[in-house]
Amino acid sequence: MFAARQAVGLFQRRAFSSTAANASKVAILGAAGGIGQPLSLLLKLNPRVSELALYDIVGAPGVAADISHVNTKSTVKGYGKGEAKEALKGSEIVLIPAGVPRKPGMTRDDLFNTNASIVRDLAKECAEACPDASILIIANPVNSTVPITAEVFKSKGVYNPKKLFGVTTLDVVRASRFISELKKTDPANESIVVVGGHSGATIVPLLSQSGSELKGEQLDEYVKRVQFGGDEVVKAKDGKGSATLSMAMAGARFAESLLKAAQGQKGVIEPTFVDSPLYKESHGVTYFASNVELGPNGVEKIHPVGDVTEYEQKLLDVCLKDLKGNIEKGEKFVKENP
Ligand SMILES: NC(=O)C1=CN([C@@H]2O[C@H](COP(=O)(O)OP(=O)(O)OC[C@H]3O[C@@H](n4cnc5c(N)ncnc54)[C@H](O)[C@@H]3O)[C@@H](O)[C@H]2O)C=CC1
Numbered sequence: 568m569f570a571a572r573q574a575v576g577l578f579q580r581r582a583f584s585s586t587a588a589n590a591s592k593v594a595i596l597g598a599a600g601g602i603g604q605p606l607s608l609l610l611k612l613n614p615r616v617s618e619l620a621l622y623d624i625v626g627a628p629g630v631a632a633d634i635s636h637v638n639t640k641s642t643v644k645g646y647g648k649g650e651a652k653e654a655l656k657g658s659e660i661v662l663i664p665a666g667v668p669r670k671p672g673m674t675r676d677d678l679f680n681t682n683a684s685i686v687r688d689l690a691k692e693c694a695e696a697c698p699d700a701s702i703l704i705i706a707n708p709v710n711s712t713v714p715i716t717a718e719v720f721k722s723k724g725v726y727n728p729k730k731l732f733g734v735t736t737l738d739v740v741r742a743s744r745f746i747s748e749l750k751k752t753d754p755a756n757e758s759i760v761v762v763g764g765h766s767g768a769t770i771v772p773l774l775s776q777s778g779s780e781l782k783g784e785q786l787d788e789y790v791k792r793v794q795f796g797g798d799e800v801v802k803a804k805d806g807k808g809s810a811t812l813s814m815a816m817a818g819a820r821f822a823e824s825l826l827k828a829a830q831g832q833k834g835v836i837e838p839t840f841v842d843s844p845l846y847k848e849s850h851g852v853t854y855f856a857s858n859v860e861l862g863p864n865g866v867e868k869i870h871p872v873g874d875v876t877e878y879e880q881k882l883l884d885v886c887l888k889d890l891k892g893n894i895e896k897g898e899k900f901v902k903e904n905p
């Protein structure tokens with residue numbers, strides 16, 4: 568009897584310590600929105616997450632109550648206006664889909680006027696409440712909202728370039744799905760490198776590096792579809808927003824990769840828009856999306872772009888020009904509106 572109790576005690580201690588090692592609090596800012604809700608649900612299903620903090624200026628407690636009934640181990644709590652700091656305290660990962668989505672006819676840059684200040688204010692909350700967390704920016708225009716977040720963190724003296732990520736996962740998700748439709752293959756086996764940024768011409772798929780070959784008009788159409796995949800959804804939703812479900816899947820995949828890397832897995836690689844040396848000196852482009860190896864401290868290694876065809880180089884030239892403008896616009900906004 569005594570031995571049995573001891574054995575149970577040992578098991579409980581072991582179970583407790585393994586949970587503690589994997590204890591990961593994840594916060595979602597904008598959790599009651601089109602992306603926020605399915606993203607919260609997917610993270611509730613992730614056993615690597617121990618605590619979910621759902622913050623939104625409207626509706627977060629309801630979403631949290633609903634999701635909290637899902638019978639996985641993690642705890643869920645909703646936070647409303649004025650409670651961002653409480654939601655963020657102790658978070659290892661913060662995902663930010665807060666902000667308005669596009670309507671037909673708009674570019675992502677048209678969202679700047681509204682979303683720049685939303686992201687700036689939430690970045691301030693993060694810099695104060697959880698300066699060491701990994702910050703995952705989903706709110707558009709990502710090419711500008713990432714530099715905005717960096718400037719806020721710099722102004723508070725807590726900027727860590729290894730822990731700020733623009734989420735561009737949806738671009739590679741689309742790139743692999745769209746090529747599989749053409750080749751009649753399983754998209755799970757298609758891995759396409761996509762570099763640059765996250766809007767129109769700044770999204771550059773590098774098909775030549777994936778073992779797939781398209782030519783002429785078919786290549787043009789493929790590249791255009793990857794670059795403007797978001798517009799396809801905006802048009803189909805006809806005024807009711809942009810991609811939410813596929814984006815939630817992409818955001819959950821990126822968060823899962825970060826958690827795997829944080830919890831010791833090696834060789835975890837995801838594309839993401841980060842403070843990057845790749846085109847800093849040559850083009851003055853300070854942030855760039857490419858494949859990045861993730862580690863326990865965030866960015867472990869930024870992969871170079873590698874060999875590209877003449878066709879892809881032309882796409883890259885356009886991308887770099889647009890990106891520079893988008894980045895500078897974000898930085899200027901914070902300088903003028905601290
Ligand atoms: N990075 C990417 O690949 C993608 C980015 N997006 C972007 O994600 C953003 C969100 O899209 P949806 O979820 O469809 O929009 P939505 O309008 O459905 O949800 C946004 C949520 O943010 C909340 N919110 C607004 N201001 C806030 C604040 N100051 N603090 C906390 N919460 C706040 C709203 O109450 C709302 O619940 C948009 O900017 C969209 O362009 C969308 C798809 C893909």
Ligand SMILES: O=C([O-])CC(=O)C(=O)O
Pocket residue numbers: 668669675707737796797798800801809810
């Ligand atoms: O297109 C949009 O506005 C939303 C987005 O970023 C995407 O779906 O890639």
